[in-house]
Amino acid sequence: MGVGNQDQTAFEFRGDWKEFFPIAASNLLLTFVTLGVYRFWATTRERQYFWSRTRFIDDTLEWTGKGKELFLGFIMAIAALLLPILGLQFLIQALILQGQTVIAGVLGLGFYVIILFLAGFATFRALRYRLSRTHWHGIRGGSDDPGARYGLSYIWKTLVGGLALGLLIPWSMTSLWADRWNAMSFGPHRFESTPEWGGLMKRYLLLYLVPVGALILGGVAAVSSGSGEGVAAMAVLLVLAFYIVLPLIALGYYAAYFREVVGTLSLSTINFQFTARTKEWFLLFLGNAGLFVLALIVALIPISALGLLSGFGDMQPGQDPFTQNPGLIVGMILAIVIPFSLVGPFIRYRNWRFFIRNLEATGEINLDALTQSQTRVGSHGEGLFDALDMGAM
Amino acid sequence: MIPAWHYDGQTATRHEVGIVAEDDALRLRFADGRTERVPWADFVWHDRRDGASIFGRRSVDGWRIGIPLPMTDLLARRLPSQSRYGGLVDRFGIWRAVVGFSALSAAVILTVWKAPDILAPLIPMSWEQRLGDAMIGDLGGRICDGPEGQEALDALVRRIDPKGSPLRVRIVNVDMVNAAALPGGQIVVFRGLLQEARSPDELAGVLGHEIGHVRNRDVMQALLRQMGLSLLLGGVGGDVGGALNSLLAASYSRAAESRADTYAIAAMRTANVSPVATAQFFERMASDEKKLGKGAIAFSYMSSHPLSEDRRRLFMSSVQKGAAYTPAVTPTQWRAIVDACAKDPDVKEGDLF
Ligand SMILES: [Zn+2]
Numbered sequence: 001m002g003v004g005n006q007d008q009t010a011f012e013f014r015g016d017w018k019e020f021f022p023i024a025a026s027n028l029l030l031t032f033v034t035l036g037v038y039r040f041w042a043t044t045r046e047r048q049y050f051w052s053r054t055r056f057i058d059d060t061l062e063w064t065g066k067g068k069e070l071f072l073g074f075i076m077a078i079a080a081l082l083l084p085i086l087g088l089q090f091l092i093q094a095l096i097l098q099g100q101t102v103i104a105g106v107l108g109l110g111f112y113v114i115i116l117f118l119a120g121f122a123t124f125r126a127l128r129y130r131l132s133r134t135h136w137h138g139i140r141g142g143s144d145d146p147g148a149r150y151g152l153s154y155i156w157k158t159l160v161g162g163l164a165l166g167l168l169i170p171w172s173m174t175s176l177w178a179d180r181w182n183a184m185s186f187g188p189h190r191f192e193s194t195p196e197w198g199g200l201m202k203r204y205l206l207l208y209l210v211p212v213g214a215l216i217l218g219g220v221a222a223v224s225s226g227s228g229e230g231v232a233a234m235a236v237l238l239v240l241a242f243y244i245v246l247p248l249i250a251l252g253y254y255a256a257y258f259r260e261v262v263g264t265l266s267l268s269t270i271n272f273q274f275t276a277r278t279k280e281w282f283l284l285f286l287g288n289a290g291l292f293v294l295a296l297i298v299a300l301i302p303i304s305a306l307g308l309l310s311g312f313g314d315m316q317p318g319q320d321p322f323t324q325n326p327g328l329i330v331g332m333i334l335a336i337v338i339p340f341s342l343v344g345p346f347i348r349y350r351n352w353r354f355f356i357r358n359l360e361a362t363g364e365i366n367l368d369a370l371t372q373s374q375t376r377v378g379s380h381g382e383g384l385f386d387a388l389d390m391g392a393m
Numbered sequence: 394m395i396p397a398w399h400y401d402g403q404t405a406t407r408h409e410v411g412i413v414a415e416d417d418a419l420r421l422r423f424a425d426g427r428t429e430r431v432p433w434a435d436f437v438w439h440d441r442r443d444g445a446s447i448f449g450r451r452s453v454d455g456w457r458i459g460i461p462l463p464m465t466d467l468l469a470r471r472l473p474s475q476s477r478y479g480g481l482v483d484r485f486g487i488w489r490a491v492v493g494f495s496a497l498s499a500a501v502i503l504t505v506w507k508a509p510d511i512l513a514p515l516i517p518m519s520w521e522q523r524l525g526d527a528m529i530g531d532l533g534g535r536i537c538d539g540p541e542g543q544e545a546l547d548a549l550v551r552r553i554d555p556k557g558s559p560l561r562v563r564i565v566n567v568d569m570v571n572a573a574a575l576p577g578g579q580i581v582v583f584r585g586l587l588q589e590a591r592s593p594d595e596l597a598g599v600l601g602h603e604i605g606h607v608r609n610r611d612v613m614q615a616l617l618r619q620m621g622l623s624l625l626l627g628g629v630g631g632d633v634g635g636a637l638n639s640l641l642a643a644s645y646s647r648a649a650e651s652r653a654d655t656y657a658i659a660a661m662r663t664a665n666v667s668p669v670a671t672a673q674f675f676e677r678m679a680s681d682e683k684k685l686g687k688g689a690i691a692f693s694y695m696s697s698h699p700l701s702e703d704r705r706r707l708f709m710s711s712v713q714k715g716a717a718y719t720p721a722v723t724p725t726q727w728r729a730i731v732d733a734c735a736k737d738p739d740v741k742e743g744d745l746f
Contacts, residue, residue, distance in 0.1 A: 138457050370404060
């Protein structure tokens with residue numbers, strides 16, 4: 001069976017936000033009333049929706065993970081890792097306060113290395129879990145690598161990447177991506193990842209040039225005018241450079257990085273591509289930021305109504321508006337929390353849609369040879385990943 | 394026989410099959426005449442899409458059958474029903490589950506809220522002292538413990554707190570207008586507060602408040618409550634939990650703060666120390682607050698300290714006409730307290746963290 005051609009893209013997202021809204025809303029309600037415990041089931045329901053609305057060639061993906069797995073994984077991660085880590089952190093802070101800076105420093109360094117290991121380990125396990133719970137045509141992915149080796153290489157590659165003002169970060173990012181994906185498989189086939197980091201350096205080095213350039217330009221402006229205006233111009237240039245130009249260049253680098261790592265990924269006879277350029281990434285983030293603005297507007301309407309009602313307008317100093325009306329504070333909190341809590345699910349919706357729309361695959365699939373994965377299915381989700389609170393993409 | 398599609402979980406090949414509902418199993422008939430029997434109990438519901446309900450088998454990874462909708466009554470009865478929210482919620486229905494979970498959560502919050510009131514007094518003072526020592530030690534040498542200053546400070550503390558177990562009140566060389574009660578009967582006064590204070594009576598009022606926290610065993614209660622709540626609500630996830638947490642913690646501190654003020658006023662009355670200076674101190678603080686405008690008032694509800702304006706009125710109204718007030722300590726002692734850090738040669742200076 002042929003994969004992806006001019007007439008039809010291999011991946012297609014057919015979701016509809018009106019269809020997703022009841023899922024997000026009921027997730028929010030249940031998460032609230034269970035003090036957050038339901039969020040593992042909420043994540044599962046979100047993914048079931050995203051996956052089931054994602055078509056690959058002739059059938060949709062299927063998410064087969066369970067909320068209970070994520071919940072147990074989280075509990076295990078808390079018990080086995082997070083509590084000892086918090087204890088160690090407390091100890092280090094106490095030592096610093098007591099003036100034992102040398103011991104605290106040594107412990108702190110060890111702490112940092114452990115955190116690095118866990119971050120790498122967690123990233124690996126999350127990918128492994130996601131692949132093992134993704135079915136297509138009844139076939140799933142997975143990995144038999146437990147991820148400890150990846151955790152170790154994550155330590156040293158991150159440290160080396162940070163050397164020389166972070167000049168080798170493109171190398172560490174691509175190399176870790178390859179380490180991760182080369183350990184993964186789908187059905188009987190291994191993923192193959194062969195990204196090159198050399199091509200990314202041009203965009204990456206721009207990140208260093210901007211601050212230097214802005215300083216030189218600003219300096220010239222300041223000297224040539226020799227006045228307060230020149231200094232003001234320099235300040236404006238610096239602010240522009242740091243808050244607008246620099247993030248845009250970082251985005252440009254990340255777009256190139258993502259095109260490179262996905263474009264050099266293959267599974268048996270299928271090659272993947274990612275088409276999004278900087279402009280599309282920018283629009284994605286702009287839209288996500290727009291969701292926050294929307295939430296703010298939605299929150300402001302009931303809040304200003306409640307505020308007028310309670311007479312904030314003619315309040316006297318020392319008077320407490322809340323003591324007379326405890327229902328008001330609850331209303332205010334709900335008016336703020338509900339719209340902002342719905343931003344998260346919809347950002348994940350937009351991110352997933354962006355990811356699938358820009359993902360392409362070409363090649364040939366032999367369905368008879370795509371046999372079931374023989375990798376072990378771990379029972380405890382991405383608990384560690386969740387516990388360390390790392391992002392989705 | 395009803396037409397359906399099927400993946401066997403062995404290969405990705407899609408099979409068109411016919412299905413027949415039997416008494417104890419579903420029979421699949423393949424195009425090549427082969428058949429497969431699947432007991433009803435082995436089915437799990439998976440999805441509903443493209444006009445079909447999709448079921449899997451518990452015992453076979455990746456095994457799927459897509460049965461076109463609408464299904465016959467017989468199939469609908471035998472096959473598992475659609476799962477929407479997860480096992481427990483599906484069983485009770487979402488609204489009943491919401492009510493049940495809300496009641497359960499309220500009970501849990503109430504327990505975590507009330508438990509420290511009972512637990513904190515049960516914790517032996519020696520444990521609390523050890524915890525306090527572990528938490529701060531000697532504050533990295535930042536304590537101004539020159540003999541004269543400490544002696545004068547101890548005299549002030551004895552004046553407003555003559556009875557009860559001895560307290561450890563110390564001056565810390567940090568430029569911060571504040572004082573804090575810590576576990577184990579320790580109280581720290583920051584150098585910034587001494588520089589801001591204009592008389593020993595002011596310091597007596599502020600210290601009386603902190604002593605109130607110690608005597609009410611607020612510190613351990615607050616610590617336990619904070620730990621319990623952050624454990625409980627940390628699970629809600631970033632935004633929601635964090636906001637809720639700080640809010641709950643603050644509304645607790647508000648109650649404890651006013652109890653501590655009441656304690657301070659009573660202690661000063663017994664010691665014949667005038668509350669006027671403390672009220673003036675709060676007035677200076679309140680004028681700082683006023684400069685920040687109405688926003689500060691709304692925010693101060695969230696912050697852990699009560700409104701300085703409110704506190705000023707409370708202290709001012711406790712002044713007794715005709716009382717024989719005397720200064721909390723002598724002018725010499727007061728100088729020694731204010732200069733405690735300057736006179737201490739081996740003290741370190743700096744921020745706490
Ligand atoms: Zn207080």
